Amino acid sequence: MDINNYINSGILELYVAGALSDEENKEVYAMMQKHPEVLNEVLQIEAAILKLTEATAPKNAVLDFSPIAEKISKSNTESKVINMKAERLRTSWLSVTGWAAAVILGVGLFWSIQENSELQSKISLSETDKDFLEQQIEIADSDLKEAKSLISILRDRNMLAIPLGGQAVYPEAYAKVYWDKESNSMYLDAQGLPEPPEGKVYQVWSLTLNPLTPTSLGTLDDFVTDNNKIFTIENANASEAFGITLEPAGGSDSPTLEQLYALGTVASVS
Incomplete structure (x- = not known):
């Protein structure tokens, strides 16, 4: 087995x-x-x-993220995940059963x-x-x-589970976002990301696709010390995708695409 x-x-x-x-x-x-x-x-x-309720809620800042358009447009419309390994697509219990399993x-x-x-x-x-x-x-x-x-x-039927697939810089990386649009609450499980090098920090981005625009959801400053790698983030944006990049300590005004570790799109909900 x-x-x-x-x-x-x-x-x-x-x-x-x-x-x-x-x-x-x-x-x-x-x-x-x-x-x-x-x-x-x-x-x-x-x-x-x-640990789902522990973490910080960083401020948002709308930025230009046009270079990522090509990556988003190449995503599979069925899986809603960009370059995600097949093994990661098999995390079926939450993405298929959603709120019921929660x-x-x-x-x-x-x-x-x-x-x-x-x-x-x-x-x-x-x-x-x-x-x-x-x-x-x-x-x-x-x-x-x-x-x-x-x-x-966990009982909220509006809680969405969005898997983020690893990108070229680190294909083995993965993460998952649990997002409640009504309460603006978002929980990021970043256990699948490697430990950042000294002087670097992961930064989370909310993306809208038309026009393609990023919103910074802040940096994961406690990534190394948080054993469970689960972070609570406030997200009041009309997010259509989420990305995680590796940036200098303190974060960046715009994402460094060469250091894009994880990316995933939000499936449409009827």
Whole structure:
């Protein structure tokens, strides 16, 4: 079995949410014991949920971004992602099921809080199992108010999931934007970006296509120190695409196209 395909299938997110059958839970549990990368992915999913509301909301500045037009026009109208590897296109559970899967994850987190006392009574397994259960207890013991706020966000059917594909400077890069147009809230998962070199910082751009214009959504100043690489950004723009470039510390007035790391278009919603 290809472990990367298994991880990208979406079954781990449903496992965390408690939405699988008994047989499916046993299968996932067995995979966690056999493959450390599967266990690590489950732990990251749980930690990422609580981190969705952390970060800063930088100011916007409208700039000229005409050179990117050619890249946007060459994007695949079916995938809405430019130069994205096939493996990245298989992140189907959020891009296909959208808000419904987010609801399941939110409910799973709320359930884990209610079951905290039961979890504490069951820590008597092997060292690997013990570490996994301790992680669940840490999540369950988190502030209930923050959990409820997160659940409310994930339940919103207007939350769009926009994958950003790696570009020529670093084809292996990837990121994902979760955007609620009604509340102007945007959550950027930048885990697929490499650590920037000293003196450099990632800058996020909102793009409109007609006319082609960028709006700076700010820099990811805490990228290196943020373990989960999830950032909250205010975005009141009529965005039709998003891009991430590597810029000098403090950001740039216009994007450096030679340092374009990730780019993706927003699918039309009826």
